[in-house]
Amino acid sequence: MQEFLATFFNIEVMRAAAPILLQGLxxxxxxxxxxVPLGFAGGVVVALLSVIRHPLVRWPLVAxxxxxxxxxxxxxxxxxxAGLPFAGIEIGAFTSVAIGFFLNTSSYYGEILRAGIxxxxxxxxxxxxxxxxxxxxxxxxxxxxxxxxxxxxDLVSNTLEVVKLTSIASVVALPELLFQARQAQSVTYxxxxxxxxxxxxxxxxxxxxxxxxxxxxxxxxxx
Amino acid sequence: xxxxxxxxxxxFNREVMAAYLPKIVEGFILTVELALLxxxxxxxxxxxxxxxxxxxxxxLNWLIVFFVDLFRALPPLVIIVLIYFGLPSFGPAxxxxxxxxxxxxxxxxxxxxxxxxxxxxxxxxxxxxxxxxxxxxxxxxxTHVVLPQALRLSIxxxxxxxxxxxxxxxxxxxxxxxxxxxxxSGAVAFSSNPxxxxxxxxxxxxxxxxVVVFGRWVETRFAWKR
Numbered sequence: 067m068q069e070f071l072a073t074f075f076n077i078e079v080m081r082a083a084a085p086i087l088l089q090g091l092x093x094x095x096x097x098x099x100x101x102v103p104l105g106f107a108g109g110v111v112v113a114l115l116s117v118i119r120h121p122l123v124r125w126p127l128v129a130x131x132x133x134x135x136x137x138x139x140x141x142x143x144x145x146x147x148a149g150l151p152f153a154g155i156e157i158g159a160f161t162s163v164a165i166g167f168f169l170n171t172s173s174y175y176g177e178i179l180r181a182g183i184x185x186x187x188x189x190x191x192x193x194x195x196x197x198x199x200x201x202x203x204x205x206x207x208x209x210x211x212x213x214x215x216x217x218x219x220d221l222v223s224n225t226l227e228v229v230k231l232t233s234i235a236s237v238v239a240l241p242e243l244l245f246q247a248r249q250a251q252s253v254t255y256x257x258x259x260x261x262x263x264x265x266x267x268x269x270x271x272x273x274x275x276x277x278x279x280x281x282x283x284x285x286x287x288x289x
Numbered sequence: 290x291x292x293x294x295x296x297x298x299x300x301f302n303r304e305v306m307a308a309y310l311p312k313i314v315e316g317f318i319l320t321v322e323l324a325l326l327x328x329x330x331x332x333x334x335x336x337x338x339x340x341x342x343x344x345x346x347x348x349l350n351w352l353i354v355f356f357v358d359l360f361r362a363l364p365p366l367v368i369i370v371l372i373y374f375g376l377p378s379f380g381p382a383x384x385x386x387x388x389x390x391x392x393x394x395x396x397x398x399x400x401x402x403x404x405x406x407x408x409x410x411x412x413x414x415x416x417x418x419x420x421x422x423x424x425x426x427x428x429x430x431x432t433h434v435v436l437p438q439a440l441r442l443s444i445x446x447x448x449x450x451x452x453x454x455x456x457x458x459x460x461x462x463x464x465x466x467x468x469x470x471x472x473x474s475g476a477v478a479f480s481s482n483p484x485x486x487x488x489x490x491x492x493x494x495x496x497x498x499x500v501v502v503f504g505r506w507v508e509t510r511f512a513w514k515r
Binding site: 133153227234244256263264267276279 | 296299300358359361362363364365366367368370371374375378379403407410453456457458459460462463469470474477482483486487489490493494497498500501502505
């Protein structure tokens with residue numbers, strides 16, 4: 067037991083690693099603050115475009131969304147980070163991550179929001195239009211607010227996944243939480259920094275998971 | 290060379306692709322094996338946990354909820370790295386393959402339990418009572434009345450979640466599993482040409498695009514009519 071604690075919960079190692087872990091955490095938060103709004107905005111655009119039923123809009127959009135949902139995010143990221151320089155496009159790790167996350171998460175948010183918009187009965191749009199609102203106004207003030215509410219659990223769930231996904235940025239040497247933990251581990255020959263990073267993730271995300279459980283059960287109960 | 294030719298030469302270099310195709314195919318097979326193993330063990334474990342939870346044994350349920358919360362909150366890559374780099378300094382040294390399989394199995398089990406449990410809760414109480422009043426026991430009610438309905442409700446979210454987690458097999462490249470991404474990255478470094486990555490990307494599309502389209506179909510096929 068003593069040995070187990072000294073290996074995985076070594077307080078001294080954790081204390082020594084704390085400053086760089088916190089630096090990593092700051093980078094993770096920054097990544098989230100960039101990736102989530104970008105992906106969400108992209109998702110809104112995808113969802114709004116999917117309202118247009120014209121085949122010339124519809125099929126390219128479905129192809130685009132399915133393409134980026136089929137691609138493992140890490141493969142996309144490595145492709146952007148390691149592949150594009152060969153085309154003479156030199157972008158750093160952070161921009162690569164931002165682009166990769168945008169392409170991936172906007173497709174997911176888009177699918178969720180599309181389902182939300184489709185869950186609103188057509189009569190809502192017709193009623194809104196008949197009161198004199200334009201199609202755009204009806205979308206913004208009548209359809210979207212209800213759509214958001216209907217898919218709120220899915221939106222929160224996807225956001226949680228995006229936050230967790232930022233850990234793959236460590237693969238392209240972006241110094242976020244997991245990367246820093248690995249650095250500390252390789253210097254100290256002790257896995258405690260990784261345990262500490264896992265604890266940080268858990269402490270930060272556990273409340274979200276709890277909230278999500280409750281939202282999901284409530285959504286099912288409404289059925 | 291025109292810009293287009295240069296682009297093709299760089300990203301779709303036929304010689305480089307031909308040279309590394311066999312290795313990518315090997316990686317592809319390993320990815321499929323890993324993915325299938327994860328899907329089977331993850332779904333079975335998640336199903337068992339949901340069934341155990343429905344018996345309502347308090348201390349056991351707390352453990353299950355903690356397990357589910359833990360593996361929903363931790364990023365899969367963190368779990369993989371922890372098992373692969375952490376365990377050897379204490380006990381057994383699992384291979385990259387085992388680390389990835391174990392991690393993603395635990396993650397999928399957690400999500401599957403939560404989804405199935407949601408499905409079980411969604412079956413109205415009256416169904417339980419009606420089944421019990423016909424003389425069925427608790428287990429018989431669960432297996433013959435509640436679970437079939439719960440499963441049907443769970444299939445669309447379960448399919449999508451399973452697909453999302455299976456794509457995590459690419460994370461195995463971090464711990465030296467010779468799956469597609471890892472083989473392709475190695476080949477890029479070796480040949481100084483990104484065509485193997487293009488090939489790898491195509492391999493992933495071949496594998497996952499049908500799965501994503503299937504998921505879309507499942508979603509409409511199993512949707513409750515309102």
